[in-house]
Amino acid sequence: MTDLDFLRAMxxxxxxxxxxxxxSPETLWALAERNHVALPVGGLDELRGLYVFEDFDKFVKVWLMMCSCLKTEADYVGMADGYLAECRRQNIRYAEVHFTPYNHEKFGIGAERALGIVTKRLLEAELSGGPVTRIIADIPSEAFPESGVFTVDFLERLANPLIVAIGLGGPEKGFPRAAFAPWFERARRAGYPAVAHAGETGGAEHVREAVVQLKARRIQHGVRAVEDEGLLRFLAEREICCDVCLTSNTCLTAFTDLGNQPILRMIEAGIPVTLSTDDPPFFGTDLVNEYRRAREEVGLSMEELWRINLNGLRFGLADVGLRRRLMLEFEAERLALGGGKGA
Ligand SMILES: [Zn+2]
Known part of the structure; x- marks a missing residue:
């Protein structure tokens, strides 16, 4: 079995x-037609062209346009089912997905209804053999401060079985992480652990703020932590896991050369990391491709990649019992697959 075969199958x-x-752009086009939403493009080809990103502002515009096309229960069912099909195709068995209630309240079907539909589909999938999905409810920074107030009010009212954390998404520039501290404190008091996007388009200080002020247990991206040696040590000492997205970073950050990715220095510093896709069709990638690139272009060993994969269970926020069960299943399957060359 080649390394790539193993990465595909594991x-x-x-x-x-x-x-x-x-x-995907194809699904978005179909949604817009069905729901009579006028997109600022003349056809599907032009829409595909919009999915090529050279900066974060353009990315956020397309993102919000997409949220405005989700109008009916069938749209949300389709989104959840499409995600689940991709998990099954790639043998993704445990995932934490970011979901932004504020945008569905503002642009779509309503936050409560949207979350209810998605939760039902994800739970049904879990009960019929997987994958297992947990949800991170994100505050979108671009709608500060309303999005913070709305999201925390919403979370305080809920007892959703899948939400495991509050998160922070959206642009970083102009939105210091510390500005969101009051809502993160309220969410923590309501029982939600915190995670946050930081150190992607914002600098190392955002990563530190997310950990110190928001008490984030994990950081999404965090790659610009490499600008500050002291911060690397700080993250390693506290075992703050960074969920790194190689291809997304080559599109939206200064790190365009995969052979010189921050992930190498982060691992060297002792920071736990995971590999993810962020928004796969937006960046023309999938999780198998991220592992392939980490192996072939970054040069990580198969042993390191397996450790990174298990970090998803070590640093995931679902119940310990569930994560332990999955860890045992993962190890058994790794052996059955021959362990992966060198893994
Ligand atoms: Zn993200």
């Missing part, structure tokens, strides 16, 4: 994926 985890970001 049971996988993914901790940094936006459920709304799994919608």
């Amino acid at each position: 049971p996988k985890t993914e901790l940094h994926l936006h459920l709304e970001g799994t919608i």
Whole structure:
């Protein structure tokens, strides 16, 4: 079995994926037609062209346009089913998906209804053999401060069985992580652990703020931590896991050369990391491709990649019993697959 065969077949985890970001341009085009939403493009080819990103502002515009096309129960069912089919195709067995209630309240069907539909589909999948999905409810920074107030009010009212954390998404520039501290404190008091996007388009100080001020247990991206040696030590000492997305970073950050990716220095510093896709069709990738690139272009060993994969269970936020069960299943399957060359 080649390394790539093993990476394709192995049971996988993914901790940094936006459920709304799994919608392809083809699906978005169909949604817009069905729901009579006027897109600012003349046809599908032009829409595909919009999915090529050279900066974060353009990315956020397309993202919000996509949220405005989700109008009916069938749309949300389709989004959840499309995501689940991709998990099954790639043998992704445990995932934490970011979901942004505020956008569904503002642009779509309503946050409560949207979450209810998605939760039902994800739970049904879990009960019929997997994959297992947990949800991170994100505050979108671009709608500060309303999005913070709305999201925490919403979370305080809920007892959703799949939500395991509050998160922070959206642009970083102009939105210091510390500004969101009051809502993160309220969410923590309501029982939600915290995670946050930081150190992607914002600098190392955002990563530190997310950990110190928001008490984030994991950081989405975090790659710009490499700008500050002290911060690397700080993250390693506290075992703050960073959910790194190689291809997303080559599109939206300064790190365009995969052979010189921050992930190498982060691992060297002792920081736990995971590999994820962020928004797969937006960046023309999938999780197998991220592992392939980490092996072939970054040069990580198969042993390191397996450790990274298990970090998804070590640093995931679901119940310990569930994560232990999956760890045992993963190890058994790794052996059955021949262990992976060198793994
Ligand atoms: Zn993200």
